[in-house]
Amino acid sequence: MPEKTSENDINDDIINDDVPEEFLDPLTFTIMENPVLMLTSKITIDRSTFNQIMLNDRIDPFSRLPLDESQIVDNAELREKIEDFKKKGTS
Numbered sequence: 240m241p242e243k244t245s246e247n248d249i250n251d252d253i254i255n256d257d258v259p260e261e262f263l264d265p266l267t268f269t270i271m272e273n274p275v276l277m278l279t280s281k282i283t284i285d286r287s288t289f290n291q292i293m294l295n296d297r298i299d300p301f302s303r304l305p306l307d308e309s310q311i312v313d314n315a316e317l318r319e320k321i322e323d324f325k326k327k328g329t330s
Contacts, residue, residue: 262321264288266300271321274314279304283314 264271264285273286280301289311292300299306 259324261317262324270325271317274317274321275311276314277301277306278310278312279306283317 258270261283262270265282266284266288269285271283271285274283275286275289276283277289277299279299282299282301289306292298292306293308297306298304299310
């Protein structure tokens with residue numbers, strides 16, 4: 240029976256391919272899982288990165304403006320593109 244592939248294994252395989260830059264978190268340079276748009280700078284980051292910002296200084300690292308949960312929106316369109324890209328990379 241084949242081994243079950245973990246999400247991390249899939250991400251590692253995809254990273255070896257040409258990943259569109261828009262799919263990468265601009266702060267961590269990893270493929271975003273849950274992209275959110277920061278309204279304070281109009282830049283998309285992964286929600287996990289946003290959560291780290293909220294634990295630290297609560298400042299948008301690009302605009303240097305105060306940041307909170309009300310100033311982000313899900314980037315569903317980008318998330319769908321990333322999911323499609325991952326599916327292609329694993330098929």
